[in-house]
Amino acid sequence: MAVKTVAVLGAGAMGGGIAQVAAQSGYNVILNDVDIKFVNKAMERIDAFMQKGIEKGKFTPEQKEQVLGRINGTTDMNQFADADLVIEAIIEDLNVKKNAFKELDNICKPETIIATNTSSMSITVLANETQRPAQVVGMHFFNPPPIMRLVEIIRGYYTSDETVAIVADVAKSMRKSTIEVKKDYPGFVVNRLMLVQYLEAIRLVENGVATPEDVDAALKLGLNHPMGQFELQDFAGVDIGYHVLNYLYDEHKEAFWTPPQSLKSLINAGRFGRKTGAGWYDYKK
Numbered sequence: 001m002a003v004k005t006v007a008v009l010g011a012g013a014m015g016g017g018i019a020q021v022a023a024q025s026g027y028n029v030i031l032n033d034v035d036i037k038f039v040n041k042a043m044e045r046i047d048a049f050m051q052k053g054i055e056k057g058k059f060t061p062e063q064k065e066q067v068l069g070r071i072n073g074t075t076d077m078n079q080f081a082d083a084d085l086v087i088e089a090i091i092e093d094l095n096v097k098k099n100a101f102k103e104l105d106n107i108c109k110p111e112t113i114i115a116t117n118t119s120s121m122s123i124t125v126l127a128n129e130t131q132r133p134a135q136v137v138g139m140h141f142f143n144p145p146p147i148m149r150l151v152e153i154i155r156g157y158y159t160s161d162e163t164v165a166i167v168a169d170v171a172k173s174m175r176k177s178t179i180e181v182k183k184d185y186p187g188f189v190v191n192r193l194m195l196v197q198y199l200e201a202i203r204l205v206e207n208g209v210a211t212p213e214d215v216d217a218a219l220k221l222g223l224n225h226p227m228g229q230f231e232l233q234d235f236a237g238v239d240i241g242y243h244v245l246n247y248l249y250d251e252h253k254e255a256f257w258t259p260p261q262s263l264k265s266l267i268n269a270g271r272f273g274r275k276t277g278a279g280w281y282d283y284k285k
């Protein structure tokens with residue numbers, strides 16, 4: 001199947017970025033959210049990103065107009081009916097995602113592939129909500145999608161080789177590298193690796209061994225990471241990492257994955273990172 005139209009469900013940090021990458025790669029894009037204000041905000045972010053690119057000589061003004069012109073914003077999921085590929089990027093809540101998959105399955109034509117950008121959750125559990133489990137797959141982009149080069153392609157129990165091949169081709173057409181996650185395994189590859197380091201970073205701080213600033217400096221200057229774990233979590237959303245950690249704990253029931261108390265305190269205080277003005281660090285002036 002040739003993918004021409006990509007529909008993105010959820011116009012948040014990830015959905016907006018995925019819509020941008022798809023439009024930049026020439027796909028017709030439909031971008032849906034529960035409220036049109038979220039879609040409009042995503043369009044503003046894409047506009048601002050590309051405007052900066054124009055100033056740096058990476059895009060022409062015509063390219064920006066083409067990209068924005070390829071994205072149709074809507075709150076009506078029925079417009080997904082003829083999409084070839086749907087990429088779900090709504091909140092990391094299993095019940096909300098399950099309901100969305102059931103609805104998508106009812107709306108989309110039989111050939112449509114339904115991918116999820118979930119950070120951790122079971123592709124198979126989402127596939128079970130549909131009548132097309134072989135066409136359900138994980139397509140895990142990283143934040144921010146226009147910049148990060150990897151897409152994890154995750155097989156659910158029923159995902160067909162054809163589905164994996166099609167979405168890998170789509171990711172490559174978006175100039176992304178892919179890795180195949182061969183099993184539906186909580187947290188997949190990247191987030192498992194990241195959370196091990198994040199947990200250890202938090203433990204170092206909780207045990208009074210080092211400050212968050214010094215742990216981040218150690219990661220950047222000693223291990224050559226572009227960002228420290230605390231900076232990264234503030235950037236990506238402290239709540240997102242917390243959801244993923246809870247999910248891994250629920251799946252494995254191993255004390256190792258228990259969310260640390262200082263992380264819970266941040267969540268209770270609503271300090272979700274840059275998007276709320278504070279997380280591990282303060283951003284308010």
Ligand SMILES: NC(=O)c1ccc[n+]([C@@H]2O[C@H](COP(=O)([O-])OP(=O)(O)OC[C@H]3O[C@@H](n4cnc5c(N)ncnc54)[C@H](O)[C@@H]3O)[C@@H](O)[C@H]2O)c1
Binds near residue numbers: 014035096117119237
């Ligand atoms: N933020 C990251 O660093 C990151 C990285 C990779 C993957 N992810 C995953 O991507 C997904 C989205 O994360 P995000 O950071 O973009 O979240 P976000 O909170 O920025 O955006 C989620 C959007 O989905 C919308 N939404 C919720 N329910 C909806 C529904 N039923 N229909 C349509 N829209 C709906 C919300 O209104 C919101 O605009 C999550 O599964 C997350 O785990 C996040």
